[in-house]
Amino acid sequence: MPANLPVRLFDIVTPGSTNHHGTLFGGIGLAHMDKVAFIAAARFGRADFVTASCERIDFAAPCRLGDIVTVEGQVARRGRRSLGVEVRLLAEAPLTGEIRHCGGGLFSMVAIGEPAPVFPELVEGAADTEEELRMVDLVLPGLTGQGGRMAAGRSIDAMARAAWIAATRATRQELQVAESRDVVLEQPIAPGEVMELVPRIEGTTADGAWVGVELRAEDVLTGVQRRCGGGRFRLAAVSALAAVAA
Incomplete structure (x- = not known):
């Protein structure tokens, strides 16, 4: 179930x-x-x-x-x-x-569709005990590129946003993306699939954090997930970047 x-x-x-x-x-x-x-x-x-x-x-x-x-x-x-x-x-x-x-x-x-689905029993009060931060979104046709798959730029933007949210929650500082490393896109994500992002804090400092992000896709009809990419992002405090620029 x-x-x-x-x-x-x-x-x-x-x-x-x-x-x-x-x-x-x-x-x-x-x-x-x-x-x-x-x-x-x-x-x-x-x-x-x-x-x-x-x-x-x-x-x-x-x-x-x-x-x-x-x-x-x-x-x-x-x-x-x-x-x-x-x-x-x-x-x-x-x-x-x-x-x-x-x-x-x-x-x-x-x-929709035939035959009619058979839903599982609804268990009341199901609680989420997963401590890992997971972010989902539905990939719509407007997010795709010429090949009918999610555009690479949008995938990278989604990973950067996930990194920013995780780092901001961990540090409670005004941050911006300062650096990215090891960003790879291994498989495309098709319209109708669920995109799942899993950011993990790798380390924090006085002026920011490093966040690793895993990008996954899920077939909503089967529940099968596959890894589609990932990367590492350094989020730096805006005040620290301003001091360096000065």
Whole structure:
């Protein structure tokens, strides 16, 4: 029986994702929640799903520019062909670690295709005891290159973002990527697959951190994962870089 564990997507609120108030545009937040609902449903039911409806979508507080956004989803109810996924939208202040509940809702995901899938029993209260930070995203056609696979630049950008989030959480400093090493892309990721990033802190200093990131792809229908690449990133404190430049 597959574990009904939470699925988490992480992002950073950048100027390109804000509205005219300087906070996360609601449509982007809703799209993140929809992707997480799909991944949670697909991992639990191992079927192809579409979004049928959204219930009780609330935006309780804004996600501010520079915040780390966490979108968390978990299957909450089970039907014959549908799964209800509860999704939460959280914002984290990068320098203090303060976490704010910013929204959420219930997404009804319906399995498509024949024969109808047979869902496992829903175990209430499944908890995630995994200490390793794992970040997921759904690869959509808009992220692919000419060969129909995820573009190399987007893969490297995703690894750098994962490294930044992990290093910021570990140091609570204002950081930026200063160096990368051993970056390799071993296999392409296809549209419809889940991209999983696993950043690991290799060491911290007074002015930054080294982070190793593993890039994986998952077939949502089978659950089979494969390694697609990885790299090492040095995140340096902005104040330290400014001192060197001066």
